Amino acid sequence: MIRLPILALILLLLSGCNNISDKQIIENQKKIEASPYEPKEYVEITHPEWSKNATIYEVNIRQYTPEGTFKAFESHLPRLKAMGIDILWIMPIHPIGIKNRKGTLGSYYAVKDYYGVNPELGTMADFKALVDKAHEMGMYLIIDWVANHSSWDNELVSRHPEWYSKSPDGKFEPTPWYDWEDSIEFDYNQPGLRQYMTDAMKFWVDKTNIDGFRCDVAGFVPIDFWENTRSELDKIKPVFLLAEWESRDLHKKAFDMTYSWSLWNRMHAVTTKGENMNGLIEYLAHDVNSFPKNGYRMTFTDNHDKNSWEGTPYTNFGKGLEASIVLAATVNGMPLVYSGQEAGMNRSLARFEKDSIQWKDHPFAHIYTRLFTLKHTNQALWNGKYGGEMIRIFNDKPQQVLSFSREKNSDRVITLVNYSKNPVTVVLNSEYQKGNYTELFSEETYLLKGNDTLSFKPWEYHVLVQQKN
Known part of the structure; x- marks a missing residue:
């Protein structure tokens, strides 16, 4: 036939x-x-050139210092620069609503004025000075943007009540399904709202020279709004947009990066919930085979939401925390550090009250510095299409040891993690990774011959960097 x-x-x-x-x-x-x-790339936007090997840091201004101001935070910039931070993501800086406020100070995410600055944090001049200082030091700064909802006493409530969603009896209402009683939801079927929100975002890029936005609950806002706004912002300067969401569709024309909630969930499941490695392996397989090659994923072990509502990295990852930090920094994606993580902060910060971070020297700062220095200089770990694809290295203990390689041009990095509470001796099928390597943290040398046996303590990890001739 x-x-x-x-x-x-x-x-x-x-x-x-x-x-x-x-x-x-x-x-x-x-x-x-x-x-x-x-083949045509799925991602149509052009990432800012500086983002290709960048790291990101979430700044909680309120809790960062006893003063809780832009000026006080500014003194930490040299330390963050030395640690290898490139992008500073500042949590919302706008005035906070008083009506239906939560706690004494309220939530950053109940915005009263999209064009204003929260006086508790400082003035507009103080904020501009912070942006300028970050730029002088070779860092970039994005601010949190809350487009889905506002406070009950935002001026738009009286000026344009038609811009808000209503209950069946015509009353303002909080965002359905969540306990966001201090805010009310916008209706993006209103063209006037779309124009207002786009103009407000353009204002901050144009007048303060920020480098982009982290967009709160981005999936609750129509994609076509974000796509149009991205094109408008890029006319002012190349911007960087981070979506608090996990969807490949957002990458096409709007966002440079989305959250990798799934990786956090998979790591949490293995380290503290006693689940096997299958879910984590599935995540990595899907990342390689179904995620846009030039879409950035933000990887993390903590952020303000996890810290506020789901515990600390210590409770969420247990003795596997260091291994999880290393894993999140070497898989495909851009690693995030949340305020205080580098100081080993082991408590949840108050969300609506003053609760200053206690700063101290901690080994985590050294771990981050080593990882981020490598990310800056080794193309294998760069972001999106600029970095190397993850290639699984098979081993004879797949339910304990996670092993993969990333390679780009003449750079190669191998991550080996005993992601279990038991010691293990493992044989790697490293036929395609033969060569001489230096371990990132211990600086010991390794020679991989193609069928290599290594032993690991519980939760031990190695990051092997191939030596160049």
């Missing part, structure tokens, strides 16, 4: 209707087969 290619079969059927000769069909088929295949 002769099996024709689908396209040829379609052309053959069409020939019966259009009197196309067999010779013409064959010639058309040859032309199709001879045409080079040029």
Whole structure:
């Protein structure tokens, strides 16, 4: 039985209707087969050049210092620069609503004025000075943007009540399903709201020279709004947009980066919930095979939401915390550090009250510094298409040891993690990774010959960096 290619079969059927000769069909088929295949990248936006090997840090201004101000935080910039931080994400800086406020100080995410600065944090001049100082030091600064909802006493409530969603009896209401009683939800079917929100975001880029936004609950806002706003912002300067969401669709024309909630969940499941490695392996497989090659994923062991509502990194990852930090910094993605993590902060910060971080020297700062220095200089760990794809290294203990390689141009990094509470001796099928390596933290040398046996203590990890000739 002769099996024709689908396209040829379609052309053959069409020939019966259009009197196309067999010779013409064959010639058309040859032309199709001879045409080079040029795949089109799913991600259509252009990332800012500086983001290709960047790291990110979430700044909780209120809790960062006893003063809780932009000026006080500014003194920490040299330390963060030395640790290897590139992008400073500042939690919302706008005035906070008073009506239905939570706690004494309220939630940053109940915005009263999209064009104003929360006086508790400082003045507009103070904020501009922080942006300028970050830029002078070679860092970039984005601010949190709350587009889905506002406080009950935002001026828009009285000026444009039609811009808000309503309950069936026509009253303002909080965002359904969540306990966000201090805010009310916008209706993005209103063209005027879309224009207002776009103009407000343009204002901050144009007037303060910030480098972009972290967009709160981005999936609650229509994608076409974000896509249009991105194009408008890029006319002012190349911006960086981070979505608090996990969806490949947001990467196409709007966002540089989305959250990798899934990686956090998978690591948490293995380290403290006693689950096997299958879910984590599945995440990595999906990341390689189904996620846009040039989409950035933000990887983390903590952020303000996890810290406020789900415990600390210590409770969420237990004795596997260091291994999880290393894993999150070497898989495909951009690693995040939350305020205080580098100081080993082991408590949840109060969300609506003053609760200053206690700063101290801690080994985590050294771990982050080593990892981020490597990320800056080794192309294997760069972001999106600029970095190396994760290639699984098979081993004989797949339910204990996670092993993979990343390679780009002449750079190669191998991550080996005993992601279990038991010691293990493992044999790596490292035939394609032969060579001399230096371990990132111990600086010991390793020679991989292709069928290598290594021993690990519980939760021990190695990051092997290939030596160059």
